Amino acid sequence: MAELINTILINNKKVEVENIQHDITLLDWLRNYHKLTGTKEGCAEGDCGACSVIIEDNGSGSSRPINACLVRLGQVIGSSVTTIEGLGCDKNPHPLQVAFTKEHASQCGYCTPGFIISGISLLNSNKKITDDTINDAISGNLCRCTGYSPIIKAIKSVSNEKIAKNNNQTINKNKKINFGNVTYFKPSNLKELKNYLNDVKDFQFLAGGTDLNLHRPIINQKEDKIICLDSIKELNSIKHFKEKIEFGGAVTIENFLEAIRFKMPELIEILQRFGSPQIRNQGTIGGNLCTSSPIGDIAPILLVLNSNLKVFGRNGFKKINIKNFFKGYRKNILKKDEIISSLELPIANKKNKIFSWKLSKRYDQDISTISLAINIRIQNNIIKELHMAAGGVAATPKLLDKLCKQMLEKHLDDSIEFAIYNLDKFIQPISDLRGSGFYRLEAMRGLLRRLQICLSQNKKSLSIMEV
Template sequence: MEKENKLSGPSFYVNFEKVYARNIDSNMSLLNFLRHNHKLTGTKEGCSEGDCGACSVIILEEDGGLAPVNSCILKVGQILDKNIVTIEGASKLTSIKPLIEALNSKAASQCGFCTPGFVMAAVALKGKHKNPSEKTIHDSLSGNLCRCTGYRPIVEGIQSLEQKIKFPNPKIRKDPTLKSAVFGKTTYIYPKSKKELVEFISKEKNYTVLSGGTDWNLEAEDADFKEQKILFLKNVKEMSRVKVSTSSFEIGACVTLSKFEELCHAFFPSFVDTVIRFGSPQIRTAATVGGNLGTTSPIGDLAPLFFVLGAKLSLLGPMGERTIPIKDFFKDYRKNSLKNNELIFKVVLPKKGKKDTLFSWKLSKRYDQDISTLSLAARVTLDKNQSLEKIILSAGGVGPTPLILHQTARLLKKTNLTFSQSALQTAISHDISPISDLRGTARYRSTAMVGLIKKMQRSLVSGEEQHSIMSI
């Protein structure tokens, strides 16, 4: 009987072996579970905030993909039925040895503390790309910090390996009976369909909604949990898929930012540079579209992109679904249109018109892995004479909510992009109400917005592609 008890309970896989999550407290992270419960100490604790990448592990996705994640900001309750690989498991695979040898040949390790995280990030990259560009390598390593500043040898080591890594991805048996799991004082609820989700929110009142958790888990790290229920959404199949029609995309609220990035590469390439700066690959594989919008932050990076495309939100509650324009979702600072027991179910995103040109920029104190100081997105339609037919501008970080810049758009259309700087400054001053904070002053935000509009003007007049935020 004792043996049977040991082989029961909520479970997942670590390095291709099934493990059971028993005697777990309410707030245990995957990192602490690996290090303390299973003595897998190659996964390091650096920042405990998802910034440094020392804790990186890989989740083997069902489609064969390798998803690097920060184990320090994932709760054990989020990874049941998942297949986790740590540096210990990866280093035993024959297919990884050429990568290890390539890094060693370039002396890509100094003190060694960050090395396991870099290796896992490189494994995820080389599992997808045979010969990634240097830009792609830098993006893939943007979530890993080396305090010895040994980045160049790491990049050179990855460049020297001209082959993809073949990674085993055995099919795992999911627990069909998994509906809930208890960790300390916390009960996780795992609906698998829209029907099960509606049944739960129709009868329960007090619970916390959780999906990627890249924001909430930081706030919860030091919390002294009382008894609570967590409604975990990532297993709801309808919320984790993208449906493509002739005129639009239906993006489930639990679609990750990395999956949305793939969509942008195919259909909205002008948005890619902004999307990859939401956070590191480890953040983007966990964070979700619905989570980014649901925080109702004025500096959430998705909202301006969706504003200019005319997106609609499908909100799900006990009485079913209702659809609203995304501009009506944001009411005030951190206040939205969700009613009691409602949640964001999906985003309906219209396709770009054939004559439309899209722009997107993000300004932040650091280029990678930083919260926006301000952002700007635009959709511009030119007629056959290359005159301005229609323009929609949206900005974040310059008011209590993301904004549509009506006055500025009218000026640009009226003058057909031949505005004076003083007229532009006046129009922008009517549209935005920035504040001064740690990320920038109100004056800086206003001045920077003028600069971004002029960047767009230069690109449209010259006919060149969107200028990078790093260009003059």
């Protein structure tokens, strides 16, 4: 079958992607090939939000802000992208642009396009406009000179300003895209994926790219074959059952958060502090587990809930428990041709209490220094059931099962004192740029004390912001 021309809808205009000789980010393509220089580059690592654009997948109807610096052009073929130039211009500015001027919400202006994109994405969503939703919407945008109050004021002053949606132009969705030496394969279901697994050799899986694209060579020197997982329909499904929710491996962190908002509200704070909306809209739960980082935020939660993962490969499906998934620093048990196709989030027993805390250098938009997830049942102040898992204290996310065993059937206060004084026998965290081993041990002791306060005062959680 003849290959279709690669197209992207940019600000509602169909653009053919031609003469791309090497792998390139969406940001570089917008700026260097189309002179859409309103979209800025600050950090090129997903941390500052200067490169924010709005993306709408063809046909999905949902639009979301993402960081253009962390997306390869091959990932967005067939999508609709709105840049700051698509929202308004000097002669006809968008009301939010006018509000930024009125409220003095911009000084040097470098960050302003990114803030406007984040603000408009919020105004365009179904969320209520409150201080909390505005703070969350701009948590991935950094401003070094204006200060945030005028920015928040400007967003608050404009409501109900929806942007025009993609005008239903159909955009080609190629299954195979070549940019120089790089080939992207885009299966739309697991059957097509299986065919690629049989035919393509030496490939790399790519989901959201918020981890992998940090390491990419911009100008590719070697042959590169990338199998994209985000377009596989089974990997995007969310199925609700009485005792669990089953998530496809390519469900984004943001969709994961929204699906459990009311069923497991104890987990919302840590998920809302996962990167920024731009990162959560792009990063996936499968990708988070497969980076196998000791400080990934999802693994400790799944470990204390005893989650099962479904793995798919050339030979079909197999099921494994999350406890058997991690093998060493950034290593897991998956073979080169295997993916996490889905994972189960068991709904905790009503008698149990769930806590999930993260300590990081910054409150928002930062990776954990340490984290702790807890699933506990107490009766008359005696611990009857306890599962704790920690991030940032070992080479892999660590289930503290030996410690938990020793805390069982004891009075809560005695158990916590025992854990605090003996913690160094169960974890020996290393020192790195995020914190020393000593800090991590002491901070973990602090979280155990926090658990004691929450349980004895019957608090659902104790946010670091309350402290």
